[in-house]
Amino acid sequence: MSAIETTYRDAIRQALLDAMEEDENVILIGEEVGLYGGAYGVTKGLIDLYSANRVIDAPISEAGIVGTAVGAAMTGLRPVAELMYVDFIGLVMDQLANQAAKSRYMFGGQIAVPMVLRTQGGTGRSAAAQHSQSLEAWMLHTPGLRLAMPATVNDAYHLLRDALRQPDPVVFIEHKGLYTMKGTLDPETPDAGWGTPVIRRDGKDLTIVTYSRMLHEAMRAADTMAEAGIDAEVIDLRCLNPLDEAAIFASVQRTGRAMIVTEAATAGSAASEIAARIGESCFDWLEEPVVRIGGEDIPIPVSPSLEKGSIPSAQLIAEAGLWLMRKETPAWA
């Protein structure tokens, strides 16, 4: 199949469809995944192509859904459980963190849980405090879970296909603000392998480490910085576990400056973890402090202006970058 122009949403759907076609053990289970077609339309029509035994509309029982997926994975199926919003993860955290993540370990390697938990997060729809969060740090803090967060159409497809080949539980967090984004899907050619970051823009002055929707803000910020003569490198992590930190360190050791850009609340975030690792391993190369640009440490407000203002923008990223380069101090500083 040759490359096609499609959307992030349809790339995910195509990945599910191809995986289901290839392996009859792949099942989908979640709220509204069948007849409704998914709250964001990702699984539209799949119940017609496969039976209701494989595209399973579940009651509103998030912990039960994930627990069922765990048991199905333990006994040989390849479940893709859908959690409609990552914000609901509090309801499933026992099944995810104590069951899925720890079974292989607690049971001495005897019992694997090869399941994927698909969910979506992030701001952009004025969905307020319980439907807009970026909670990847909760997964990152849980040994035993893999974590992927695609930012592009091609990654939406390939990282999900990769996730479905992993022998361990994977949390796959989509971004609600990217579903309608168009891009090129080349089913034959992933941008990189599972767990390998991709440098989306080469640069020599400053390294921006990011993932998910913030990649696009970071790329716009890099354009703005370029106009001021700053050459920013942008790294898209794609997977947060496994995380190939060597790629990050190599870039920072070239540029001597690092910013980590995420949408999540900053305290205790993935950005904090990456900043700490850079600080530990690139200390001798750093010209400036490692800087985190993240969401404000507040619940997400509903008002569009407040919502937008609570997460990093291309402008904020560019301002911080120019400041870090001692080129220009922002007006608000």
Next chain:
Amino acid sequence: MTTNTAPLSRYRTMRRIRSFEERVGELFLRGESAGSMLHLSIGEEAVVGVTDAMQKGDTFTTHHRGHGVFLGRGADPARMMAEIGGKASGYCRGKGGSMHIASHALGHLGANAIVGGGIPHVVGAGLTYRNRGTRQVSVAFFGDGAMQQGILYEAMNMAALWKLPVLFVCLNNQYGMGTRVDRSAGRLAFGERAESFGLAAAHGDGTDVEQVHDVASQLVVGARDGRPGFLEIDSFRFYGHARMDKSPYRTPEEEEEGRKRDPVLKARERIIAEGLATEDEATEIDTDAAEEMDAALESAVTAAPPALDTMFEDVFAPGTPAPRPQRDRLRAILSEDAA
């Protein structure tokens, strides 16, 4: 006319469980157990009526008090005891212990120390068997404490909704840790709760393994045909919640009365009364069990602990990136040639 020797076999298993649990207590007293989080199932041996009603290939999950269930499904007591001692030769290589013992080969999908945490896993197993048409059954064993957990009701609803080959078994030993069941449930008719979800419900007498076996057999047959069920077995937890618990929340009189409801002694009396064994033969079963469990205990005491490096194994599958040991990370950061 053939004699039904199954009660004899069930008595043997119950006695082995009793002997095993007594030696788990001894392992602790000798300072050889991994910790004190040891939940003995003494008094609940009638669960053998359920494990005996299951077939090869059937799977199950357990919770805190699951040693007896696992032995009933064919566990090797030496490997169990080694696991409880945190030894490399244990079922889980010394990583799970009493509360997380499992055997993929024997269908034990895992013991769980989150009350109710393992219940939905049998629903998932049931989905697998339904989709594949394998006619296996998956059974969740839990205590009366889990009757108050929301996850049980999510799981019951899904099992009923999808007509899965699943059985929920509540060992009601009257206590969730130190709280008697009538202090944690507004209404004690647990079977009615299950029936209201559309499950077939039955009641087992925890002093009568044969009665438990009769009702469990019917429920297992129904589950295999897609009619999920619920069984509550009334029993009495002879000792404290865990090994350190001296049960200050109940009176010596209550314990004395409770321990009169001894399913092992009752089964023993029965096999003699029914002529399945003489007193001497029953004593021989008891002696054999004691010797077997003595040997399991001693082998666990002398078994080697796991090598330190194995702590990084089994977080993820072999051949995939493993967690980085702290010392490697520090070496990379701090050694002179790192920069």
